[in-house]
Amino acid sequence: MKAAVFKHKGGDMEIVDIPIPEPKQGWVRIKVHSCGVCHSDNACKFGNLGNSYPRVPGHEVLGEIEKLGEGVDPSYYKIGQIVGIGWYGGNHCGKCRECLNNQWIFCKESLVCGIHYDGGYAEYMVTPSDSLAFVPNGMSAEETAPLLCAGITVFNSFRNQNIKVGSLVGVQGLGGLGHLAIQFCKKMGYEVIAMSSSSSKEQLARELGAAHYIDMSNDGWVNQMKEIGSVQCILLTAPSSKIIQSSLESLGINGKLVLLAILPEPFNTTSRSLLRGNKSIVGWTSGDSRDAQDTLEFANKNQIKAMIKTFPLEKVNEAFVKIADARFRHVIKIL
Ligand SMILES: [Zn+2]
Ligand SMILES: [Zn+2]
Known part of the structure; x- marks a missing residue:
């Protein structure tokens, strides 16, 4: 063979x-x-x-x-x-x-x-x-x-977070994992915010089921997220260590940051960012x-x-x- x-x-x-x-x-x-x-x-x-x-x-x-x-x-x-x-x-x-x-x-x-x-x-x-x-x-x-692999990673990680159906959920990254995550989260009954590093993927994100689109290259993106509502979970599908802290800040009370990819470098955050609002950062293996x-x-x-x-x-x-x-x-x- x-x-x-x-x-x-x-x-x-x-x-x-x-x-x-x-x-x-x-x-x-x-x-x-x-x-x-x-x-x-x-x-x-x-x-x-x-x-x-x-x-x-x-x-x-x-x-x-x-x-x-x-x-x-x-x-x-x-x-x-x-x-x-x-x-x-x-x-x-x-x-x-x-x-x-x-x-x-x-x-x-x-x-x-x-x-x-x-x-x-x-x-x-x-x-x-x-x-x-x-x-x-x-x-x-x-x-x-x-x-x-990509499908299980997004579906199985997200379904195990116990997020109330109907909640606002962010999907960061619009690549191999992210384009599936938007579809799964939408069909599972959530209001999806697509989060990307440019404005170029907005139409695609909306076609896949995103209700909102955040261009993370804008300085004010954390506040834009908060204006949409209380984000209960963000699936980080293509993160860099630089966005961990700001992503955490964009979450609502009890929000969870779910890491689905290995970061090349360590990231910094503060205990205050987690304690104020009962927030957490979790990892998930497929x-x-x-x-x-x-x-x-x-x-x-x-x-x-x-x-x-x-x-x-x-x-x-x-x-x-x-x-x-x-x-x-x-x-x-x-x-
Ligand atoms: Zn794989
Ligand atoms: Zn065993």
Whole structure:
């Protein structure tokens, strides 16, 4: 089969011919249809989570079950079933404190797809069966793939913040995560403020469902936010450490700042900014396969779609290198 691999730390991907992998006990083989390109593929490229090389990246995988390993229940996992695999790559133990608390993603046995084992930039891959979410009928392979990381990240982080339906919610950044976050928050029943670093994306933000638009390059943007109302939550999808303090100030009483991306530098704030108004800053790691299932079903029922550009596997480096100017997600079309 053809696959794109990082052969060594820090290099580009190379297209190689390698044997089709066999699923071991509890694993399944997937015939890959498409795989979304994610900024976090850099973790594979640079070995941030200790992966070995060569390694096939790709953790927004959509494909069909093609072969079951020993011990996988054929009445539940059916050949031909369309499935998705995200950052959570399965293999949770089911016995540890994290598993018993339903936090599979934090189980020490859990694996990351495309990091700890070969991912979706290939014609076939193998994965633990508990990594799979079932894709509802009729969802497009290419438009759905980005929901498996970008989609879960925004939907699952936000639904766990317990924000009252109808509240004002900010979505900072209008890229791969942000354009999905606006759609999800709107369809979940919130009044969305799109927050961007320029005025250029206003029309798009409103088409996606934003009721308000804040151009953060204006000095008075914090006051503009306060004039709209009491903002209960801001999803920071593309933050820099410089905007943390002002974002905090723009929140209403009990407001939450949710960090969805890694900041290159530490940020500064003051205890007073948090204490005055019971505010908080929280982080959130995507979710597991059950969260992926919920994300897919919600997106399907509410017609939420990623805006994408597709590339063939041979052009995977181009898709990856140009991810910063992607409008909005790049997807490798394999089948
Ligand atoms: Zn990702
Ligand atoms: Zn566990």
